Amino acid sequence: MFYIYPFTERSEMMSYYLDHAATTPLDPEVLNAMMPYLTDLYANPSSLHDQGIFIRKKINETRESVAKAFHVSTSGVVFTSGGTEATNLALLGYAKAHPEKKHILTTTIEHHATTHTVEALEHLGYDIDFIPVDQEGFIVVDQFKKLIRHDTLLVSIIWGNNEIGTIQDVKVLGQIAHEHGAVFHVDAVQMAGQTIIDLSQLPIDMMTISAHKFYGPKGIGALILNQGITIQPILYGGQHEKGLRSGTENVSGIIGLAKALELARSRVNSYCKELLSIHDAYRKLLKKVIPEIEFNGPKDSTKRLSSILSLSLPNVSSTELQYALNRKGIYVSTGSACLSNEIKGSHVLEAIKRDSSYATLRLSFGTKSELKDIPQICQTIKEIYEDLRDYWPHRWGLFYFIDPLHISRLKCYNVTGESALQFKGEQHV
Ligand SMILES: Cc1ncc(COP(=O)(O)O)c(C=O)c1O
Incomplete structure (x- = not known):
């Protein structure tokens, strides 16, 4: 039997699933x-x-x-x-x-x-x-x-x-x-x-x-x-x-x-140990390659889920980051999964008083996450972030010039020419 997936056009590309908090693969x-x-x-x-x-x-x-x-x-x-x-x-x-x-x-x-x-x-x-x-x-x-x-x-x-x-x-x-x-x-x-x-x-x-x-x-x-x-x-x-x-x-x-x-229950200790090492490795490397990055949630690793790493970056949009990462086969969420198709602020980020000029992404780890992929994924996040950030003021200026009240069905392109985001309907950005 053949299944047609919506992402068949990129099926040749490696993909990295960093969205285990949204759902996990069936064991x-x-x-x-x-x-x-x-x-x-x-x-x-x-x-x-x-x-x-x-x-x-x-x-x-x-x-x-x-x-x-x-x-x-x-x-x-x-x-x-x-x-x-x-x-x-x-x-x-x-x-x-x-x-x-x-x-x-x-x-x-x-x-x-x-x-x-x-x-x-x-x-x-x-x-x-x-x-x-x-x-x-x-x-x-x-x-x-x-x-x-x-x-x-x-x-x-x-x-x-x-x-x-x-x-x-x-x-x-x-x-x-x-x-x-x-x-x-x-x-x-x-x-x-x-x-x-x-x-x-x-x-x-x-x-x-x-x-x-x-x-x-x-x-x-x-x-x-x-x-x-x-x-x-x-x-x-x-x-x-x-x-x-x-x-x-x-x-x-x-x-x-x-x-x-x-x-x-039978694997809980080894699973949590693995999650912790993956979480820590992402945290360390991301901070090294993107010094302006900020992490959300508890600083004390014993008081947070190792499966979730929420990060914020200045002067970019989280949906654009998510879409651009998606184009590279890196699957993450902005806020929680159930909301990720709505371009809308997260009440959780608001509750912790996260500066709204920052874009927030959630990487969530599990059995599909591997330590060996971390350097490449962090490098891609850095490159995409820098592309989008450098292009940021010009693009938004252009958007508001085109359609100052609301943006509908407008496709925007990042500096590499890839489609980074497609706004649908009357999303507020
Ligand atoms: C914390 C939390 N509560 C409840 C739910 C809803 O669970 P379900 O998807 O099984 O309805 C989710 C799913 O995203 C969740 O993360």
């Missing part, structure tokens, strides 16, 4: 584990014949293995279509089950799965407050203490930030939430493959995970509920997942999530 071992459930074992687990019963049993065993990994009971594992749905279920489902309190706290650096869900709750009459973060992306604990109230229902925070890599101290934050009688939800989507999580030892009541961020398939995630936490469903139907998430189970996805989790 072949995970695919192997899933394969029978994508082929021969196709019965519906709700069917009362032998194959259906076999698959139901398999789902139950898989749920047990996921529950064991996080030290929760099997009823604490609710499979969902991914991280976004798990967070929706946590926030909306908990609010529905506990209508007595109407105040919710979250932070200014959440993924949109959280910010847009709390916005929906605001429309339903909830009072939402956003805890500020410092310049490295850490929650300001004093502000948190000031904002939390006797009627705070829940506190939702992102554990490892997907744009700048800041890892919050969930022990301290969860304890504060509990002292005030609020439940504590964490978005562990970026953390889950990079640490062993024992929920019997942490003040976390609800946790979101997503398989495609740790070499599992896309379209499957889970909400993990700690002992005694009750929620109500947000989807209604056939009462699957003990009534908490109706809809025929994504059987191969569930098998894939569990396998990916098992592999991630």
Whole structure:
């Protein structure tokens, strides 16, 4: 079978995938584990014949293995279509089950799965407050203490930030939430493959995970509920997942999530060590070749995800940098992946007060990153940056002369004549 990829014109060129925070490639071992459930074992687990019963049993065993990994009971594992749905279920489902309190706290650096869900709750009459973060992306604990109230229902925070890599101290934050009688939800989507999580030892009541961020398939995630936490469903139907998430189970996805989790746990130390050496090597070399570069997120390497390196460069545009790198086969993001096709400022960068005259790129590392590629990639970033920077004032002057109000369907060229960026519609630059 032939697949036509949109990048076939450059298929001869080497490509370097530096976008593991957006998604990771499916591990072949995970695919192997899933394969029978994508082929021969196709019965519906709700069917009362032998194959259906076999698959139901398999789902139950898989749920047990996921529950064991996080030290929760099997009823604490609710499979969902991914991280976004798990967070929706946590926030909306908990609010529905506990209508007595109407105040919710979250932070200014959440993924949109959280910010847009709390916005929906605001429309339903909830009072939402956003805890500020410092310049490295850490929650300001004093502000948190000031904002939390006797009627705070829940506190939702992102554990490892997907744009700048800041890892919050969930022990301290969860304890504060509990002292005030609020439940504590964490978005562990970026953390889950990079640490062993024992929920019997942490003040976390609800946790979101997503398989495609740790070499599992896309379209499957889970909400993990700690002992005694009750929620109500947000989807209604056939009462699957003990009534908490109706809809025929994504059987191969569930098998894939569990396998990916098992592999991630077994490799966590060597994987994190590898990520750290890659991260450090990029940091050092980029600083050497581009002295004006600035890095975002924590300076302390123990308090950031080694998988994420957020960098900022003066006097260029991040979308132009991204497009020019793309032309060279270097795949990175500007801000978070879910937004990278929108030319729009990042609320996370705004929250850490990143100077908006700087362009920010996110390099994110994983199994597709290799130490040997670093010198060439850093050199390419330097060359592209210098080309774009040197051309910067002239080009923008020209743009505004052509179309001072908004730029539509305008193609611009970098100094080497390559198409660097195509603005579509009414993007504001
Ligand atoms: C921190 C974080 N939370 C939630 C999500 C959403 O997960 P999913 O893509 O599985 O819906 C993402 C994905 O980019 C993420 O990075």
